Amino acid sequence: MRTSPIADRLAKLPAVVDGAKVVVGRPGAPRTVQVLVDPRCGACAKFEAEGGETLLKLADEGEVRIEYLLASFLDRGGVSGSVKAVNALRASVDAGKFAEYHAAVFASQPKGRFTDELLLRIAERVPGLRGEAFDRAVAEGTHTGWVAGAEKGFEATGMQGTPAVLLDGKPVGAKDGSMFDAAGFARTLKDAGVGA
Secondary structure, three states: OOOOOOHHHHOOOOEEEEOOEEEEOOOOOOEEEEEEEOOOOHHHHHHHHHHHHHHHHHHHOOOEEEEEEEOOHHHOOOOOOHHHHHHHHHHHHHOOOHHHHHHHHHHOOOOOOOOHHHHHHHHOOOOOOOOHHHHHHHHHOOOHHHHHHHHHHHHHOOOOOOOEEEEOOEEOOOOOOHHHOHHHHHHHHHHOOOOO
């Protein structure tokens, strides 16, 4: 299990739950970007390691706020553990560790499925995350109702798959594939007026 190379920056990023979304970044940021991901989506893990880190750096610099819509449609067969992972991600917001844990979950995506045990092991890589409240939320599925609402929020966007990044409601970085390349995605965002 790897940790993010920008873990120190992620530790400072505020995150709040806003309805079916988790919003990361400063309230006064000039632009808002929506990110649609499912924890078990392999392409999402690739995006998070490249374009996702680019966005998080911009959030750290106060350029954007990121609205995460955490999908779990890959659990429709009941086997991937997406619901468990999104539940754990929601619990990490309460612990003030969402950005760090989010990066760690995608960096540690299993070949099989997410289990409670794996999600707790990943949490050990995030200083200060493990504790009675977080561990209980993971074990008991405390936020599964919220997870269902987050999936509905994803479906309401009309997007058919993940990953997707929406700027002003329009997809960016997918057609040209730049969302999978940190430098390329930074250029794409700059061309759209985001970042320096």
